[in-house]
Amino acid sequence: MNRTVFAVDIGTSSLKAALIDSFGEVLAAARVRFPRAQRTGEHWENALSSAWAAVHSQLGDFTPNAVSVSGNGPTLASVSQDGRASAVLLWNDPVSPIPAESGAGKTPSLFIPRIQAFQSLYPREFSEASSLLSGPEYIVWRLTGSPVTILPDPRYEKAYWTAGDLSATGLSGVPLAPFLLAGQRFGLTNGTAGIPAGIPVTGCGPDFTAALLGTGTIEPGTACDRAGTSEGLNLCLGEPISAEAVRTLPGAVPGVWNASYILSETGAIFHTWRRDNGLAAMQYPELMKQIEQSPIVPEHQGILHPGRKVVEEIGFAVRRGIETLNAIAGKDLVWRLSGGQARNEIWNRMKADITGARFALTRTPDGELMGDAIAGFAMLGEYASMEEAARAMVRIDKIYEPDPENHLLYTEKYRTHAHL
The missing domain is CATH 3.30.420.40 (ATPase, nucleotide binding domain)
Known part of the structure; x- marks a missing residue:
């Protein structure tokens, strides 16, 4: 039997998922819309669980050979020490301009201005965060317990963040997850969202x-x-x-x-x-x-x-x-x-x-x-x-x-x- 990947993409308004085989055939697919309310990481997880169940209902019992995740960015959510998920700052949520003296605009990073905005909008969640994660990374963390930041290619590091840019913008102590390259193994599933345990997890990171x-x-x-x-x-x-x-x-x-x-x-x-x-x-x-x-x-x-x-x-x-x-x-x-x-x-x-x-x-x-x-x-x-x-x-x-x-x-x- 052909091997399969359970593919997941976190969009702005919905989560999409599909089971795809090694020939590029889509065997089953599902789409779950998010509520219009303020997004939280739990909405992502609930949608993933619903999408898994929908694909399962189309195919019956199956176990994919891998799970792979992508999503929009720079979208951010924080995870506290006890595993609580914060509200989500979406990539297109309007935010107030960051003052020039904070270093905003002096870096090629797409994430640093959003991290600063998250800190301003959600000061308690920011201070209690054990990790700041984007959408796909949040799902990887829930599936595996491992906080990672998915880097599409080493050349993207400046577009995410560097130690120098974090220091220059006063963010050197922010709990950002370590970089792992797209297509690497990030860990094994732990049974979250109804997905069986022990399946290797990877991802592409940004949806584009x-x-x-x-x-x-x-x-x-x-x-x-x-x-x-x-x-x-x-x-x-x-x-x-x-x-x-x-x-x-x-x-x-x-x-x-x-x-x-x-x-x-x-x-x-x-x-x-x-x-x-x-x-x-x-x-x-x-x-x-x-x-x-x-x-x-x-x-x-x-x-x-x-x-x-x-x-x-x-x-x-x-x-x-x-x-x-x-x-x-x-x-x-x-x-x-x-x-x-x-x-x-x-x-x-x-x-x-x-x-x-x-x-x-x-x-x-x-x-x-x-x-x-x-x-x-x-x-x-x-x-x-x-x-x-x-x-x-x-x-x-x-x-x-x-x-x-x-x-x-x-x-x-x-x-x-x-x-x-």
Whole structure:
């Protein structure tokens, strides 16, 4: 029987999980939404337990060969000496600016400003913390009892923290867990969340590096559009670059780099519009079908469907990002899709029409989960490296091509929009 990995990704609004085999086949999957209340580590654990039970109900009794975890960041929760979990400071929670004299803004770290914000918002939990952990690390700790910080690649250390940066910002005594590299063995399960004891645990760490792995965006010139609550357009490069509106970080595997164009709220904007207009009860595919079938250019100066207006605004923002990264690549890129938005066939078609780009859907729209599985099989020795696993397990199932007539109409509107 093929070996399997139970892959887990902690998103902003939900936890996703899947059982994936060494050929990249998704055998069963589940998604559990978090409550709208202030998030705690217990919400993550409860969702993990529910996801495990859901997959178990689909397959019957099974025991995976590994568990592998990823999640959004820099999100933080603290764990006290007696094992209590604090409230969670999500990566996108608004926080007050940290005073310049505290050293904020003088470091390349993405985590240090959030650690300072956590200290300000939750002083008691901060002072009582035995460890400060992000989402995937919290799950690893609950599963194994071992506090770790998952580092995607040694080059990421400055983006997390260094001893010098911690000292310069007055955080040298903060209980941060030691770094372990993605794909290493972090420990064995202890029976938490209903998952049997004795299973090796690993992870990818941040969800965006998991998505890059899980879509095979590991060769220079490959690209990924990772879209859920927020959206990131990612281009794999052979060397780092500096460009306006683009963040360059190390890639998902050694020797490559990743250029990102971030759109922080594309999914959130659409869902806010749905809620504010009393459409939350309407199924997402049904609403998108209405929007797609409405005219791109209404006849006789008719009124544009209000949902279409929102979708086009989002699409034009994505188009700007694609044009930016196409210029860096020197070619028209094919964008491998990942994330919740990739599940909607209509939006994938419309996005191709609006942007003029080609989009590729891999075997699963949840690239993060495939990336977790890739890390898991690399840890198990099924493949010699995560690169080898990605090349073997990631397969493109469908390409979305822009419709020439629709693209022309959208281009005329885009050019007008760009000059507003």
